[in-house]
Amino acid sequence: MNEPIMTFARLLAPVTPDAFFDQYYEKKPLYVEGSREKVAGVCDWDDFNELIAKTGVWSDQTFKMVIDTVRVPSPDYCERAPGRDGFSLYIPEPHKVQKQLDKGASIVLDLVETLSPGIRDVARSLEMALATRVSCNAYCSQNQRKAFPSHFDSMEVFALHVEGTKAWNVYEGRFEDPLEAPGYEHTSFPPEYHEKAKGGLMMEIEMKPGDLLYLPKGWYHDALASSDACLHLSFSTAQTTGLNFARWLVGSLDQIPVFRKPMPPHDDAAGYEARVAELRDALMDVLARPEVISQFKEEQKAKAFGSITSVTIPKSGRWYRVRGRGVKVVRRGKDWQVTTPAGKGLLPEGGEAVVTWLLQRDLFRSGDLAAAMPQADEQKQVEMLQALSAVGVIEAL
Secondary structure: OOOOOOOHHHHHOOOOHHHHHHHOOOOOOEEEOOOHHHHOOOOOHHHHHHHHHOHHHOOOOOEEEEEOOEEOOHHHOEEEEEOOOOOEEEEEOHHHHHHHHHOOOEEEEOOOOOOOHHHHHHHHHHHHHHOOEEEEEEEEEEOOOOOOOOEOOOOOEEEEEEEOOEEEEEEEEEOOOOOOOOOOOHHHOOHHHHHHHOOOEEEEEEEOOOOEEEEOOOEEEEEEEOOOEEEEEEEEEEOOOHHHHHHHHHOOHHHOHHHHOOOOOOOOHHHHHHHHHHHHHHHHHHHOOHHHHHHHHHHHHHHHOOOOOOOOOOOOOOEEEEOOOOOEEEEEOOEEEEEEOOEEEEOOOOHHHHHHHHOOOOEEEHHHHHHOOOOOOHHHHHHHHHHHHHOOOEEEO
16 A cells, blocks of 8 residues: 555644644634645646646536636636537636636636545545545635635635645634525625624734645635745535434435324414424434434445545455544553543554554555554454454444
8 A cells, every 4th residue: 555645644733633623623723834845745736737737627617717806707718618428518728728827817626636646635634534525626826816805615624735825814703604505605795794704813824835724614714825826725524414414304204104294274273283293203203213313324424435435456455444533552561452532442462553553544445454464364454453443443434
C-alpha cells in the first residue's frame, strides 16, 4: 500500500484531532498555519491546469466563472457541444475561458474530490474522521478581484490553501443551523441582511500554501486574493440532519395501518383528536424499536462512505476505517491494552505495533495489514482485525 498523501492528523497538525473535536468542531473557527511541504502532492498549479484541460469532464454547472461577485454568463466562456452522454451542454471553451481570465475572472471547479489522487486523499481523510460524505470545490482567484461577497455556507468547511496568497476575513456572526433550502441558505437573504448579520471582524488572515481554515457551518466570511493568482480547495461536509431522519421515517410509515387510514372530517373535533393520538402512539412505538434506529444508522453509514470503492484489480481486500480519536495503548504487565471511547481490551501478540501503524492512516485495506505484520500468517491477521474491531479501533466499511 502506498503511504497516504494526507491524513486527518497531518492536516490539522500541530492541533491534535482530539483537541479539534473537543474545542472547535461545530463550535468555532480554527486557523492552522502550515507549509508548502504539508500540501506537497495534494494539488498545485500543474495539477489544476490538468483539471481545467479536461474540458470533456466539465459543463457550465461544474466549471463556473465569477468576476467581482457576479457569475459570468455561460455563453461568455462556453460553447454548446455534446457532453460525454451525448446530450448538448455548455462546455468550457479554452479561448473564451482565457478571455475571461484576462478580465480578472475567478474559476470555480465543483465536485473535484475524486478527480486527482491528492485531493481524493484529503477528502477521504476527512470522511473517515467526520463519518460523513465530503465534497471538494477548487477556487482559483486573481489579485484583488472578489468572487463572492460576505456570506455563510450551509456545511462545515475546511479551506486548504495550496498556491499564492489570499486574505480572509472571518466575522463574529453566525447563522444558526443553515440548510441548503429556501429560507435557510445564504441566497435566501438580501445583501443588507448579511451586512448586518455578519457582525464585527473576528479574524483577519493571509492564507499561504499549507494553511488550513476551518469554518463551522453558518459562519460569515469573505476572501480576496492578495497575489497575482491563488488557489485553494474547499472541502465541505454533507451531514445527516434530523430532517433527513424524519423524511426517511415517513417513507416507511405506509407499512403501519393507522397511517394509511383517512383523517376524520375537519369538523369532527373528537374524532380528529382521537386519530392524532393514535398516530402519535404508533409513531412513538416505531421510534422505540431498536431495529429502526439500527437501519437508519446503516443507511447513514453507507451514504457517508459510499465513495470508498471496493473495486480493485487485482482484488486487495476489504476497506477499514481507522477510528483514531481517543485511542490509547498502554502496557499492562507483559501485555498491551488498548483503550478507545467504545471500550478496552488486551491486544494480541504484536498488536501494539499494528495500532501504531494504523494511527498513521485513516483508511486501509485488509490486504495491506501484511505491511504491519510481516511475520504473521493470514489467520493471525484475521484475528488481529477481529480484535481491533471489537474494541473500536477500526470499523469495517
